[in-house]
Amino acid sequence: MNSIPAPLPRAAKPHSRLRWPGSRTWLAAGQWLVTLLLCAFLIVPVVMSIVAGLTVNYFKGVSSGLTLRWLGEVWTQYHGSVFLSLEVAAATLLITLVTGVPAGYVLARSKTRLSRIIEEFLVLPIALPGLASALALLVVYGGFTMFRMSVAFIVAGHVVFTLPFMVRAVAAVCASSDLRTLEEGAASLGASFFQRFTTIVLPNARPGIVAGALAVLTLSIGEFNLTWMLHTPDTKTLPVGLADTYASLRIEIGSAYTILFFIMTMPLLVAMQWLGVDATGQRSAARKRVAVSPSSSTTTP
Amino acid sequence: MKLASVPIALTQCAKTFRGTRVLEPLDLRIGAGETLVLLGPSGCGKTTTLRMIAGLETPDAGGRIAFGDDDVTALPIEKRQVGMVFQSYALFPNLTVRGNIGYGLRIKRVPTETARQRVDELLAMMRLTAHADKPIDQLSGGQRQRVALARALAVQPRVLLLDEPLTALDARLRDTLRGEMNTLLRELGITTVYVTHDQAEAMELGDRIVVMSAGRIEQIGSPRDIYYRPANRTVAQFVGTINRLAGERRDGMLSTTGGAVPLPSGATHASSAHEIFFRPEDAYLADPAHAQLRGNVESSAFLGERTRLTIGGAAPDALLIDVAGRVELARGTPVGISIVQDALIALS
Numbered sequence: 267m268n269s270i271p272a273p274l275p276r277a278a279k280p281h282s283r284l285r286w287p288g289s290r291t292w293l294a295a296g297q298w299l300v301t302l303l304l305c306a307f308l309i310v311p312v313v314m315s316i317v318a319g320l321t322v323n324y325f326k327g328v329s330s331g332l333t334l335r336w337l338g339e340v341w342t343q344y345h346g347s348v349f350l351s352l353e354v355a356a357a358t359l360l361i362t363l364v365t366g367v368p369a370g371y372v373l374a375r376s377k378t379r380l381s382r383i384i385e386e387f388l389v390l391p392i393a394l395p396g397l398a399s400a401l402a403l404l405v406v407y408g409g410f411t412m413f414r415m416s417v418a419f420i421v422a423g424h425v426v427f428t429l430p431f432m433v434r435a436v437a438a439v440c441a442s443s444d445l446r447t448l449e450e451g452a453a454s455l456g457a458s459f460f461q462r463f464t465t466i467v468l469p470n471a472r473p474g475i476v477a478g479a480l481a482v483l484t485l486s487i488g489e490f491n492l493t494w495m496l497h498t499p500d501t502k503t504l505p506v507g508l509a510d511t512y513a514s515l516r517i518e519i520g521s522a523y524t525i526l527f528f529i530m531t532m533p534l535l536v537a538m539q540w541l542g543v544d545a546t547g548q549r550s551a552a553r554k555r556v557a558v559s560p561s562s563s564t565t566t567p
Numbered sequence: 568m569k570l571a572s573v574p575i576a577l578t579q580c581a582k583t584f585r586g587t588r589v590l591e592p593l594d595l596r597i598g599a600g601e602t603l604v605l606l607g608p609s610g611c612g613k614t615t616t617l618r619m620i621a622g623l624e625t626p627d628a629g630g631r632i633a634f635g636d637d638d639v640t641a642l643p644i645e646k647r648q649v650g651m652v653f654q655s656y657a658l659f660p661n662l663t664v665r666g667n668i669g670y671g672l673r674i675k676r677v678p679t680e681t682a683r684q685r686v687d688e689l690l691a692m693m694r695l696t697a698h699a700d701k702p703i704d705q706l707s708g709g710q711r712q713r714v715a716l717a718r719a720l721a722v723q724p725r726v727l728l729l730d731e732p733l734t735a736l737d738a739r740l741r742d743t744l745r746g747e748m749n750t751l752l753r754e755l756g757i758t759t760v761y762v763t764h765d766q767a768e769a770m771e772l773g774d775r776i777v778v779m780s781a782g783r784i785e786q787i788g789s790p791r792d793i794y795y796r797p798a799n800r801t802v803a804q805f806v807g808t809i810n811r812l813a814g815e816r817r818d819g820m821l822s823t824t825g826g827a828v829p830l831p832s833g834a835t836h837a838s839s840a841h842e843i844f845f846r847p848e849d850a851y852l853a854d855p856a857h858a859q860l861r862g863n864v865e866s867s868a869f870l871g872e873r874t875r876l877t878i879g880g881a882a883p884d885a886l887l888i889d890v891a892g893r894v895e896l897a898r899g900t901p902v903g904i905s906i907v908q909d910a911l912i913a914l915s
Contacts, residue, residue, distance in 0.1 A: 451657030453644045455671030455722055469661035
């Protein structure tokens with residue numbers, strides 16, 4: 267739950283061109299079956315978890331009745347975590363925007379070996395377990411008590427973890443030769459670097475920026491590994507709280523907590539998707555898809 | 568609309584990309600108000616030359632570029648006051664037509680009212696008024712091309728630089744716009760450098776044409792010079808179609824497989840082997856008994872206003888001859904051909 271949305275189940279197996287119409291039907295049926303089974307496999311636990319959070323007694327089943335009591339209890343105990351998580355996510359987003367967007371732009375433009383090396387280093391926190399990154403942060407900054415005890419410490423951890431997603435999404439858009447020519451066009455009309463960056467690069471890189479922001483927000487809200495290592499009793503984010511409830515309270519409360527999680531992240535995801543699509547319509551939606559996919563797979567050597 | 572114009576001078580401008588010389592040191596003078604066309608196959612260095620004039624590339628050390636008395640070698644493009652039209656047009660998808668044309672004025676902080684007037688004027692001039700508030704992706708190719716041109720002209724540039732501005736369009740539209748572009752450039756009187764690989768564009772638009780190949784200038788001259796008096800084979804073969812007659816020089820005649828052609832006087836060579844060239848339209852069919860050369864029709868291509876015959880047996884190489892469109896000759900028909908005397912081209 268605290269990772270990037272899982273890839274969609276393989277709905278379309280490659281169409282094999284068989285002659286018999288019968289086998290085609292069979293194939294289609296088989297595809298449907300596999301797809302539905304995979305969906306069920308993924309969705310049933312989610313539904314069960316939600317149901318568990320709403321039932322009076324999970325062990326007796328739904329027959330024991332439905333209630334919002336657990337949700338209420340979770341809210342009174344953990345609403346601090348909700349706001350903390352939102353604050354951390356917002357701060358993380360802000361920092362990754364301010365640093366990641368220019369960094370992505372520069373990395374996309376620069377052809378030196380150094381920039382390729384930096385690009386690889388940026389990805390390290392994704393490749394390493396979150397625990398390792400957290401440990402490194404603790405070793406180096408653990409001594410600065412003020413910093414270590416504050417929310418800023420968590421934010422720092424989240425920035426380390428999410429920055430590559432922003433940088434890569436932005437770099438993918440900025441690397442397109444289209445954008446480069448647009449910049450040359452603006453330059454020919456007298457625009458200085460700063461003017462070009464704000465009036466041409468940023469608006470046209472928006473699909474990449476939105477994609478990056480989407481990734482950063484969801485990752486930050488769901489991040490557990492690193493946060494669990496870094497948190498103090500005062501800085502418990504949502505996922506850490508979730509671990510707490512599962513470990514120490516009844517299953518219904520843990521499940522209600524999951525519902526809370528859903529309620530929080532779903533509108534966020536929908537809103538961000540919307541933001542990427544609204545103003546310029548279809549085009550930017552299409553562009554975004556193009557922009558996101560290479561960001562995860564291709565790195566120019 | 569009339570714009571001030573300055574001459575451009577390139578002195579010893581070379582360009583090396585990662586150790587590869589793409590442009591040999593080049594000297595070029597472009598007169599104020601002149602339209603100079605850089606013509607050549609892709610990879611010949613014409614776009615690099617244009618980008619150096621624009622300020623998008625810097626020449627290798629030692630090269631200098633001047634606009635009038637103003638040495639602009641060290642100036643980046645945004646300080647050179649050039650108007651540039653890119654091959655892909657580079658129109659800003661985040662702005663409307665009006666926003667694109669007015670972009671340079673906004674950057675220069677031209678008062679809003681003045682800017683609006685100038686944009687309106689350009690919209691009218693380019694017949695874009697009806698499309699003023701559309702985003703770029705709703706325009707046709709020809710409209711985009713006009714927006715790109717209007718955007719470049721809005722800032723009243725010192726020179727206008729066009730990088731294959733018609734290449735992205737289909738053939739018929741290209742013909743129309745070529746004519747419009749010609750009228751416009753004459754009207755504006757601005758110093759223009761126009762890059763193309765299309766010889767029809769070069770011929771129609773250029774006051775002078777610079778033919779380039781493999782990073783160097785092969786010839787600079789008026790369109791007629793280039794066509795009728797090509798400096799060398801590269802130019803002759805790139806501009807138009809040319810036929811080669813190879814044979815022996817004897818008594819002021821060139822005798823070849825299918826007959827003999829009188830040579831222009833004055834051409835003296837040590838060896839007796841010789842060759843001479845002519846354009847397909849400068850030969851005509853003649854009575855085989857009195858014709859200079861005799862051969863057979865190998866193939867015939869009907870092109871509408873003319874028929875292009877391929878004649879074999881007249882010279883070591885097959886000859887291409889243009890005749891009237893109505894002429895129909897079967898394969899194998901024996902024909903006689905003569906060449907207009909002063910149309911023979913000697914090439915070194």
